[in-house]
Amino acid sequence: MQIRDYILRRLMVLPILIIGTSIVVFGLTRVGGSPIGIYLSHEMSPAEVAEIEARFHLDKPLPVQYVYWLSGVARGDLGWSGVAAAPVAEIFPDKLAATMELAVAAGLVAVALGIGLGTFAGARRNRMPDHIVRVLAVAGASMPLFWFAILLLIVFWVYLGWFPIGRSDPTIFASIAHPTGLYTIDAILAGSFTALRDAVWHLVLPAVTLGYGATAIIARMMRSSLVEELQEDYVEAARAKGLPERLVLRRHARRNALIPTVTVIGLTFGFLLQGTVVAEIVFRWPGLGRWMADAVLRGDQATIMAYVMFTSVLFLVVNLVVDVIYVYLDRRVVLGG
Amino acid sequence: MADARNPVHGFARHADSAWRVRARRGWELIANVLSNPTTVIGLVIVVLMIGMALLAPYITVPNTPDPYQMPRDWGAVRAPPGTPGHPLGTTNRGGDVLYGIIWGARTSLRLSLTVVSLTVVIGVIIGSLAGFIGGRLDEVLMRIVDVFLSIPELIFALAIAAVLGPSFGNIIMALVVVFWVKYARIMRAQIIRIKQSEYIDAARVIGDSKLRIYLKDVLPNSITPVMVQATLDMGNIVLIGATLSFIGLSEAGIAEWGVLVSEGQAGISAGRWWASTFPGLMVFLWALAFNLVGDGLRDVLDPRTESGR
Numbered sequence: 001m002q003i004r005d006y007i008l009r010r011l012m013v014l015p016i017l018i019i020g021t022s023i024v025v026f027g028l029t030r031v032g033g034s035p036i037g038i039y040l041s042h043e044m045s046p047a048e049v050a051e052i053e054a055r056f057h058l059d060k061p062l063p064v065q066y067v068y069w070l071s072g073v074a075r076g077d078l079g080w081s082g083v084a085a086a087p088v089a090e091i092f093p094d095k096l097a098a099t100m101e102l103a104v105a106a107g108l109v110a111v112a113l114g115i116g117l118g119t120f121a122g123a124r125r126n127r128m129p130d131h132i133v134r135v136l137a138v139a140g141a142s143m144p145l146f147w148f149a150i151l152l153l154i155v156f157w158v159y160l161g162w163f164p165i166g167r168s169d170p171t172i173f174a175s176i177a178h179p180t181g182l183y184t185i186d187a188i189l190a191g192s193f194t195a196l197r198d199a200v201w202h203l204v205l206p207a208v209t210l211g212y213g214a215t216a217i218i219a220r221m222m223r224s225s226l227v228e229e230l231q232e233d234y235v236e237a238a239r240a241k242g243l244p245e246r247l248v249l250r251r252h253a254r255r256n257a258l259i260p261t262v263t264v265i266g267l268t269f270g271f272l273l274q275g276t277v278v279a280e281i282v283f284r285w286p287g288l289g290r291w292m293a294d295a296v297l298r299g300d301q302a303t304i305m306a307y308v309m310f311t312s313v314l315f316l317v318v319n320l321v322v323d324v325i326y327v328y329l330d331r332r333v334v335l336g337g
Numbered sequence: 338m339a340d341a342r343n344p345v346h347g348f349a350r351h352a353d354s355a356w357r358v359r360a361r362r363g364w365e366l367i368a369n370v371l372s373n374p375t376t377v378i379g380l381v382i383v384v385l386m387i388g389m390a391l392l393a394p395y396i397t398v399p400n401t402p403d404p405y406q407m408p409r410d411w412g413a414v415r416a417p418p419g420t421p422g423h424p425l426g427t428t429n430r431g432g433d434v435l436y437g438i439i440w441g442a443r444t445s446l447r448l449s450l451t452v453v454s455l456t457v458v459i460g461v462i463i464g465s466l467a468g469f470i471g472g473r474l475d476e477v478l479m480r481i482v483d484v485f486l487s488i489p490e491l492i493f494a495l496a497i498a499a500v501l502g503p504s505f506g507n508i509i510m511a512l513v514v515v516f517w518v519k520y521a522r523i524m525r526a527q528i529i530r531i532k533q534s535e536y537i538d539a540a541r542v543i544g545d546s547k548l549r550i551y552l553k554d555v556l557p558n559s560i561t562p563v564m565v566q567a568t569l570d571m572g573n574i575v576l577i578g579a580t581l582s583f584i585g586l587s588e589a590g591i592a593e594w595g596v597l598v599s600e601g602q603a604g605i606s607a608g609r610w611w612a613s614t615f616p617g618l619m620v621f622l623w624a625l626a627f628n629l630v631g632d633g634l635r636d637v638l639d640p641r642t643e644s645g646r
Binding site for chain 1: 481583618
């Protein structure tokens with residue numbers, strides 16, 4: 001009962017937060033002035049400018065403009081991207097696919113490595129492996145992503161030449177169809193091993209770069225909650241009845257230690273999403289993040305608004321899902337304010 | 338925080354003894370913090386960084402007219418580390434990497450101190466209003482906080498800096514807008530917790546005014562988590578600020594670590610690794626040092642939220 005109420009309440013707050021965010025985003029982009037510039041050219045007469053202003057409702061007061069913008073968004077009209085020289089809504093899906101492929105790959109790296117390293121360290125508390133993992137984790141939280149990316153690039157691209165940059169080899173890209181826009185999936189669908197290898201090869205460096213920070217966060221949480229669980233009475237009980245340490249760890253302690261870790265995994269999603277901006281710039285990955293960076297540098301308001309809105313909504317939804325999972329997993333959580 | 342559990346404090350009317358208790362507690366605290374070796378490592382790096390920032394005009398020849406601009410030595414463009422006069426090499430445009438690192442520390446100190454002090458003040462005021470007054474005001478302020486928290490930090494700062502236009506001053510503005518929220522939230526939670534303590538009741542019974550209770554009992558007892566967060570943010574802010582600069586939101590050519598990494602990026606395919614590597618290392622060390630110190634402080638001041646012992 002209580003859980004259902006909690007979820008309902010969170011669901012009711014969600015639209016309010018989304019509307020609040022949209023007001024902030026809209027207000028923010030209008031601080032920089034009217035977006036009319038992208039529609040104008042030097043030859044236009046004042047009458048023509050006024051006509052364009054009226055056509056895009058830019059002559060109306062800001063709240064009215066906001067409503068027009070919002071209804072446009074609801075209809076799927078996200079405006080014109082100056083950077084891409086195309087409507088935002090038209091470019092968005094391809095860029096999103098590129099970013100999602102990268103973020104998911106990085107997330108997989110982070111979850112696998114983070115839980116693995118965290119368990120490894122937590123079970124060997126205050127011994128050498130524990131210290132090493134802790135140092136790696138602390139370093140991960142302080143690592144400037146742009147620098148880590150460049151270091152990997154210097155070592156593995158410039159000096160060793162093991163990994164490429166960009167997202168695919170042009171000839172291999174042209175050799176198969178791309179129905180999903182996720183190159184690894186496309187390659188599997190086309191049954192092309194060459195294309196799959198190429199897609200994965202291009203993913204390695206950006207995914208590792210992006211995943212490192214999240215790995216550190218997850219490993220740290222996993223380690224400390226495992227250390228805590230291992231001191232609980234039920235672990236003693238399991239040991240006392242003669243269960244081998246390996247099973248105590250795997251069947252009992254690790255399962256419970258995973259509960260707080262799940263929350264942290266959810267939170268790293270925002271971290272990954274933000275990181276794509278930098279990882280995509282350095283590795284020349286043609287996704288949303290690099291598009292956003294270009295838009296930011298060239299004042300492409302429509303793209304900035306679409307991107308910030310999209311990431312915020314995604315972030316909110318993911319956080320909600322994570323909280324709900326957490327509440328389900330751990331009934332001890334006190335539901336309050 | 339020890340104060341919260343010590344009912345004596347609320348009644349301490351003798352300024353002298355209260356002061357002595359505070360001083361002794363302060364020393365115990367410092368001794369505690371220094372007993373953790375990783376905290377000490379962090380502290381040493383922090384001191385070195387700040388020393389470098391403060392002494393920048395004396396250990397380098399400041400560029401004229403603006404020392405925060407990279408000097409350009411067009412006679413030694415793309416010089417590798419070890420070149421006479423350029424121990425860490427130069428960038429594609431003849432900027433001395435060592436100069437950039439030293440003045441970059443000063444830039445980072447300016448950035449982090451400005452942003453942290455502004456956001457702490459704004460956050461503490463707003464959080465205090467919400468927590469201490471409560472009711473409708475609390476509701477409204479916290480919904481605003483929620484909205485601000487629903488946009489990922491870096492992306493929010495990126496959008497704000499984009500709207501304001503590329504300049505280092507605008508990066509400071511953007512980070513202030515993004516970072517005050519956390520403090521407001523921490524402060525509010527603390528105040529709500531402290532408000533329920535017995536010694537606050539005691540002060541009320543004695544007849545202290547609301548403002549007096551706030552300044553004398555609530556504020557000093559709720560400020561420690563804010564200080565821990567502020568220490569961590571001294572690092573985080575430089576990390577995000579350098580990221581924004583790297584993306585291109587600072588003026589080109591200023592002595593800032595992110596700008597230097599970005600400038601050096603162009604040369605890496607030709608094997609010129611130094612112009613990006615050294616300044617990036619500085620960002621890493623700066624963030625690492627403040628994280629270590631912040632974690633150490635949290636272990637001592639706020640043991641309940643401790644993560645890794």
